[in-house]
Amino acid sequence: MGKIFNERTSVEVALTLFLEQISPLRASEEVRLEASVGRVLAGAVLAGRNVPHYRRSAMDGYAVRASDTQGASPANPVLLELSDRVEEGSCAWIHTGGPVPEEADAVLMVEDTVTTGDLVEIRAQVYPGRNVGGIGEDMKVGDLIFEKGHMLRPCDAAVLASLGFEKVPVLRKPLVAVIPTGDELVSRDKVREVPPPGTVLETNGLMAGLYVEQWGGIPRYSEIIPDDPLKLKEALEVNLDADMILISGGTSVGKRDHAPEALEGLGKLLVRGVGAVPGKPTTLGIINDVPVACLPGYPVAGLVALYFFVRAGLRKLAGRPSEIPEPVLKRRLAAKVSSKIGYVNFVRVVLEGDSVRPLMGAGAGVLSSVAKADGFLLVPENVEGYEPGDEVDVFLME
């Protein structure tokens, strides 16, 4: 009790230790294309059809035999008969997307023709295949269209639709148990008035659950667990059917902080205390195959633990591609940022024109500082801080 952490794992090492324990879910389910955006493909998708499935005109114009147009020019046009069929000496009107008649092998754009009655003056020469989309030119039967693990976007749903898919197999969403703990917590469902002094409405669990949804998981909210080692152990055991467990609170080193011990008692403690400010008391572990993250009770510290560990863990569980980097805004700092060596500093910032201003003096307990922030920057553990005018990478707050 009352000791500062004797362990402190760097954020990078802690993340590696945590992710090592996590495997992407294997279970899949079928979803309709209309509900497929954001989901991750459970297997590779091969084209089962040719797209286009017929020889398609790329232009409004005339379907011709290319050989009939040889030598044609505005000064030296070739005359073809307008017909419904294409044979030597005849051509047929065709619109963009229309099927090119079997005997034709090219389409002449309408701008290169003059039509008078049943005669079409051909004023340009075309080569075979010109303006004709061949069968399977876009996608051929057997082509690999998407790899397993691809996260679907609206344009991808359209590709799948064009291949005749109605549903598509995607990975199941990870189920994440969210367990708020603390004698001081009062459920928002039960109390609508200001609770008595010394008690607060439970809000960290809500925040964790909503980030879980944002990052591709399904939160399952547990009732509030008091600061009682046995009750916490029970709550963990009951939730071992989940794909991940988040305990919010009870992870510091006070008399009432039982989360790390409960975790250690049932499974394996991987990390107790990380080099992050805020976020130091973050504790990570594993019970059977279920990764467990104990989030600090201070709301901003909890947010940092969510961003650093839960987000990455969930994305791995959900099979989301991790190789695509995070886009950032490059911005100049409007004010100095100080940071403690040995800790990654999570600095909330506000965008101000072409620069960013750090929100100073906002402790880990001040969630309103997050409400004010547009994004955050990270000061690495070996950097003492930044000066005004330094260029930094800013991540938008999700």
Place this chain on the structure above:
Amino acid sequence: MGKIFNERTSVEVALTLFLEQISPLRASEEVRLEASVGRVLAGAVLAGRNVPHYRRSAMDGYAVRASDTQGASPANPVLLELSDRVEEGSCAWIHTGGPVPEEADAVLMVEDTVTTGDLVEIRAQVYPGRNVGGIGEDMKVGDLIFEKGHMLRPCDAAVLASLGFEKVPVLRKPLVAVIPTGDELVSRDKVREVPPPGTVLETNGLMAGLYVEQWGGIPRYSEIIPDDPLKLKEALEVNLDADMILISGGTSVGKRDHAPEALEGLGKLLVRGVGAVPGKPTTLGIINDVPVACLPGYPVAGLVALYFFVRAGLRKLAGRPSEIPEPVLKRRLAAKVSSKIGYVNFVRVVLEGDSVRPLMGAGAGVLSSVAKADGFLLVPENVEGYEPGDEVDVFLME
């Protein structure tokens, strides 16, 4: 028929003309905090409660009267009696988040004390207010917490929860009518086999609708409208209850392209043809107060029109903040990109380590090129292209 566009509006001017006609929706609805993420606040939010609502200890330690600790040091400790109440000469145990007794004005961290039985040796001096979070320190009654138009994130939902909100008023989502047109189109709901040559499954409308959802709107899919000016006019009229109308197809200059005329007949044509490759045939207008975008039928051209105009229009309709810039990836080009002066070129790219490779030779009809793309870059209209090694801004494809 068969003419190239005699108008061509630059993307920038076209967007300005379109957005000028669009006002954010005013209608609002209440949603539960659990469903509030991504929604836009219909009004400013003021704090109706103080957070914290009691004097809160920031530490595990002892609540004291600061004056009792004057001069205390490890060499020269002050002895206080351990009690349940704080008076001159006594102190009380308190945990993080606990209510500081009325008579106390500071909390001494436990690390600066040694406790023996009922006596606490105070080994440091504290000033009044130390480690005590005052009432309303985070948020005070009447404080402006969020401005109207703020888009809610999970952390914001937690802030609102801590203020006692159960529901929150947000702007209604824009209703967007999606009208696919074209004699060649076949509904995916009706045909599951490969359709006959000359006909294709309707997929552009699905893509448009899914992007509408992604960008905060609610798509309402219309049945497929044939290339018949009267039918198209009817379809527009029937959908004038929507907040925006998208017509997919029928916007080029062929015999069967009636969308611009239908739009002009009922309302006002703002833009016919834009300086974008792909995407040239994009047509924009307004009927009564309903913005209408006619999307080219070539899927990639349709995608570009969605990205350039519909996305911005929807975000404005939905009241989403436009001042927050898009984050990008700065990458070097792995290959040359050529572009036509006078047109913004939408170049699909694949990430390859620290560089990006443009997907070349992928026409506007080749939707599979989008499936392969991780993102895109834009070549401005006054730039002829980029050389290998040039640094470019890459946007991830949503």
